[in-house]
Amino acid sequence: MQEATNHRRESEKNFVAVCGLYCEACSWFISTTEDIEGLKRLAAQRNWSVEESKCYGCRSDKRLPYCEKCKMFACAAERGIDFCSECEEYPCNDLKQFQSAMPHRIELWVNLERIKSVGYKQWLKEIRKNYTCPRCQALNSIYDLKCRKCGEEPSCSYVAKYRKEIEWYLKNR
Numbered sequence: 001m002q003e004a005t006n007h008r009r010e011s012e013k014n015f016v017a018v019c020g021l022y023c024e025a026c027s028w029f030i031s032t033t034e035d036i037e038g039l040k041r042l043a044a045q046r047n048w049s050v051e052e053s054k055c056y057g058c059r060s061d062k063r064l065p066y067c068e069k070c071k072m073f074a075c076a077a078e079r080g081i082d083f084c085s086e087c088e089e090y091p092c093n094d095l096k097q098f099q100s101a102m103p104h105r106i107e108l109w110v111n112l113e114r115i116k117s118v119g120y121k122q123w124l125k126e127i128r129k130n131y132t133c134p135r136c137q138a139l140n141s142i143y144d145l146k147c148r149k150c151g152e153e154p155s156c157s158y159v160a161k162y163r164k165e166i167e168w169y170l171k172n173r
Contacts, residue, residue: 014057016120019084019095020078020111021104023057025131025158027141028064030148032056072098075128082120085112104142105167107158142166 023029031039032054040131043053048065055064058073067073071094072084084090090148091099093110099108099136117125122124131139133156138149147155 007161011059012124015071016083016115016124016138017058018082019072019098019105020108020115021058022127023055024089024128024139025104025105025141026055027143028053028055030141042084072091081111083115083118086095090160103162103169106162106165122149131156137169143170 015029017023028039029040031042033056036050039053040050043050046053052065054062055067056062058067058070075092076082076084076087079086079087084092084095085095090112092167095108095115111123111127114126117124122169128139131142133140133147133150133152135152136147136150138147140148140159141164142158144155144160145163146153154163159166
């Protein structure tokens with residue numbers, strides 16, 4: 001786990017995706033940094049190796065194969081911008097399609113506007129509260145309906161707010 005500790009010390013900007021997602025609340029990130037058995041299960045679901053399943057955030061040197069091919073990341077790099085909301089074409093069709101596809105992306109527009117108004121460092125301080133268990137303070141993914149550490153239900157305020165959408169997605173994927 002020394003490797004995970006080293007990655008956490010990198011720039012906090014790694015945890016803020018160009019599209020407005022919060023990387024530390026991703027099941028893959030959580031498994032990479034805290035739960036190797038969970039990472040093995042996730043990797044098996046995608047037929048990926050454990051090593052290629054590791055992810056330390058959008059801007060890190062080690063991302064998921066899916067994230068490596070991210071259109072928004074490549075576009076932002078090409079345009080020399082940090083976040084999609086800085087683009088003249090925001091919100092583009094690619095971002096709209098991405099946002100509407102899964103429940104962990106529901107608040108992309110809110111996130112991007114908040115990042116734009118207060119900066120990513122302040123946004124990170126604020127957003128962590130949305131994914132933190134009210135009982136034990138563990139950081140949860142939105143797909144953790146119950147806290148992964150203490151079993152509190154719902155696991156966090158994001159799950160409380162969007163539980164119907166999350167359950168529908170989990171049932172129908």
